[in-house]
Amino acid sequence: MxxxxxxxxxxxxxxxxxxxxxxxxxxxxxxxxxxxxxxxxxxxxxxxxxxxxxxxxxxxxxxxxxxxxxxxxxxxxxxxxxxxxxxxxxxxxxxxxxxxxxxxxxxxxxxxxxxxxxxxxARPPAVENVSVLRHGRLSLDPESWTTHWRDQEVSLTVTEFTILRTLLAMPSRIFSRDNIIDRFRGSGFALTDRTVDSHVRNVRRKFADAGGSDVIETRAGVGYRMGACAGVPVTS
The missing domain is CATH 3.40.50.2300 (Response regulator)
Structure with a gap:
């Protein structure tokens, strides 16, 4: 069609x-x-x-x-x-x-x-044997496409949700911007490093408004990974 x-x-x-x-x-x-x-x-x-x-x-x-x-x-x-x-x-x-x-x-x-x-x-990346992903005070449900900070729902766009799910599936791994683009966009998509940075800033702002200031860490010169999600500020 x-x-x-x-x-x-x-x-x-x-x-x-x-x-x-x-x-x-x-x-x-x-x-x-x-x-x-x-x-x-x-x-x-x-x-x-x-x-x-x-x-x-x-x-x-x-x-x-x-x-x-x-x-x-x-x-x-x-x-x-x-x-x-x-x-x-x-x-x-x-x-x-x-x-x-x-x-x-x-x-x-x-x-x-x-x-x-x-x-x-394309289908979203599969998350094997996990219904809800949790890390600290953050939870993400791949089935319902919802995220929560403690008991408060945080509304994300599809792009923001997919970036967060990519990081959360392997919270100890550092993802470069190219890793993130390749992970859910696929080859050939006209997405730039600066665009990824903008989406990450938006995710951080939304969770900070809910009390989560340590959701995503920046590793200078490398990329991003999950923060502690304990509700304390981090240096980006």
């Missing part, structure tokens, strides 16, 4: 270019010219991927992403109007999966979108 791509941009020319490019790749597309229409299209059609322009009038792409992430894990690919680090990091920390800066190659957007679709279609 063909995947459906929602293309959200207030510029009809950009939508037309992407509709044509995705059509050549054999993918179905639907369109939205603004944020409100995008949310309605997601509700109506449940697309497999959203291509989302950041700079739109009335409701920008970051706000659309924020609202989608309140109740959906649909992958989001940002189109940014400028090479701006704030837009990039904020977009990823809100739960975006990738981004490209305008002007862009439609073929590149299609190729990177296909990589995201391959990742989301």
């Amino acid at each position: 063909s995947s459906t791509i929602l293309i959200v941009d207030d510029d009809p020319h950009i939508r037309q270019l992407l509709v044509f490019a995705f059509g050549k790749a054999g993918l179905d597309t639907i369109e939205a010219a603004n944020g409100e229409a995008a949310l309605a299209q997601v509700e109506r059609h449940a697309p497999d991927l959203v291509i989302l322009d950041i700079n739109m009038p009335r409701m920008d792409g970051l706000e659309v992403c924020r609202r989608l992430r309140a109740g959906s894990d649909v992958p989001i690919f940002f189109l940014s109007p400028r090479d701006d680090e704030i837009d990039r990091v904020l977009g990823i920390e809100l739960g975006g999966d990738d981004y490209v800066v305008k002007p862009f190659s439609p073929r590149e957007v299609v190729a990177r979108s296909l990589a995201i679709l391959r990742r989301t279609a």
Whole structure:
């Protein structure tokens, strides 16, 4: 069954270019010219991927992403109007999966979108003989895709959850950023070291808000591993 791509941009020319490019790749597309229409299209059609322009009038792409992430894990690919680090990091920390800066190659957007679709279609890594993973005050349930700090649930995006599960499955191991990317994204996914860092910062912030300031440790020049999860601060 063909995947459906929602293309959200207030510029009809950009939508037309992407509709044509995705059509050549054999993918179905639907369109939205603004944020409100995008949310309605997601509700109506449940697309497999959203291509989302950041700079739109009335409701920008970051706000659309924020609202989608309140109740959906649909992958989001940002189109940014400028090479701006704030837009990039904020977009990823809100739960975006990738981004490209305008002007862009439609073929590149299609190729990177296909990589995201391959990742989301793949089964999550199996956790053998374990229903709930526990480490200190942290628990993670791979079956229900939920995480808790003590008795408080901590809501994570699919990407954040998968990073945490990767580390938690082998809490004494140090994972490089490449290890993390390969572990759950698969080869060919356009994910950068900086993107992994943004997701890790987001996981840390969410657990810190719940009282867990020692969930993930940074090993300088190497990567990340699980912290003690005892509820005390660590130096990152």
